[in-house]
Structure formats: C-alpha cells, structure tokens
Amino acid sequence: MQTAFLSALEHLGEFREEASFSTWITQIAANAALKVLRKKRGLPVAAAPAAGEDEGGDIPHPEFIADWRGDPARLVEDRELQRILGGAIDELPENHRLVFVLRDVAGKSVEETAEALGISRANVKVRLLRARLALREKLTRVFGDEDRRQVRAHRHEGDDRKATPAGELLRRYREDEGGAP
C-alpha cells in the first residue's frame, strides 16, 4: 500500500480534475496491489475466469456447509488468522480479488468499484458474488464445525467431489510456515 501512495505522489501531476481524487488514488492502489502480487513467487496462481463467466453463467454451488466454531471476527488481532485470511484472498483470481477488496474491505459502492476497475456494474456484482462464495468456502473449511456440517445433499447431481475436511486448510498453512503445531 505504501508503494501505491508513493506512486500517487510521483504521478500527482497527471491527476485529471474530472476524475474524483478518491477514484484516482483507488486505481493507483489497485494497480500497485496487482504489481506486488505478480512479483510474489511460490503462490498458487489462480486462473483468470473463463470468458463470459463474469456476465452470468452457473454460480458455483456451496459445498462445505457448516456453522462456524465461535466467531473469528473476535480474533482479528490473531496473526494466524491474518495469515489464513491473506492466503484465502491470494488464491482468488485477480479480478475477483480486486472487486472483493474494493467493495467489502474498502467499502466502495458498486458504482465506485465499477469506475475504478473500468468494468460494468453487472460485472462487479457477479465477480463479488463469486469472490464471496469462494472465500466463504475456504474459510468454512477452516472454521466450520465438522460436527455440525450439513450432510443433506445440497449439491447438483453428479457432483461427487469430496470436500476437504475442516482444519485441512489451517494445517496446510501451518506446514507452509515451517511445521509449527
């Protein structure tokens, strides 16, 4: 983020008055975030969504459905949780991640997000839904209470993929960290 603001300082002269200052700085921050992410190595590279996917198409059905154990929102100071949240968001396709960060983390409106990324409002909505569902899925595999998992078939027929057990994601992150318990 620091990079984004430094870059903003350098390019202040290019600021066009017709664009609002916040939109302009959001674009720069989004571009800087993309640059940083591209530089990162060893992270799973999320594929870009197939063409046309953002206009509609089938919305992925939730697979792992369980109430969460406790409320992770109370643990936001926890560094392990920060890492899980960061890891989950890194795995999103880039254009879904940007929409989620601008809408749900930065609190931008649909219009502001569309303007900052140069996409339609409909695209913002579809990408946001996909990002939210994907993050929910990942976090439920970590925080979901296995004992309270909804076992009733709630998927499309023919979908027999097995869900990763709760805690598996957490275990993987811990292994990445160097085998800490």
Added chain:
Amino acid sequence: MKCKDLLRMLNDYVDGDLDPGLCQEFEKHFAGCNPCRVVVDTIRRTIRVYQGAQLCEIPLDFRKRLHASLREKWKQLRSKKD
C-alpha cells in the same frame, strides 16, 4: 423459491438491497432449508471477518507524513493552476 434462485440473489440480500417481498421469500426458504440459512450466515461472517482484518495497515507515522506531503503537493498544484 429454490436454492438456486436464492444463490443468485444472495448479494442483494446480504447487502440489504432486496425488496421486502423477496426478503420474506428468503425467510420462508430458510424455515425449510437449514443449509441455505447456514450459507447466508457464513457469507456474512466471511465479509465481517475481512472488514475487521488489518490486511494492509499503514504505520501511523508513515500515514501522517504521507498525508502532510500529499496536502503540500496538492497546494502547489492548485496554486500553479490559479
């Protein structure tokens, strides 16, 4: 309302942008479909947990200096134009 319809309107429901009639349809659906109720609840928790997370906190000292220098540059630009 079917699970699939609910999924499509999930964002508007969670963001409070759905009209009251459709909200009632959601509530009716939840009464008979616990998995959908859990999905909506965990989507809300997902959003909340990210809103509370400090994913990229800028150190206070840096933020102060940044704002000061942005204001300074801004003033210079404005005075050039005037």
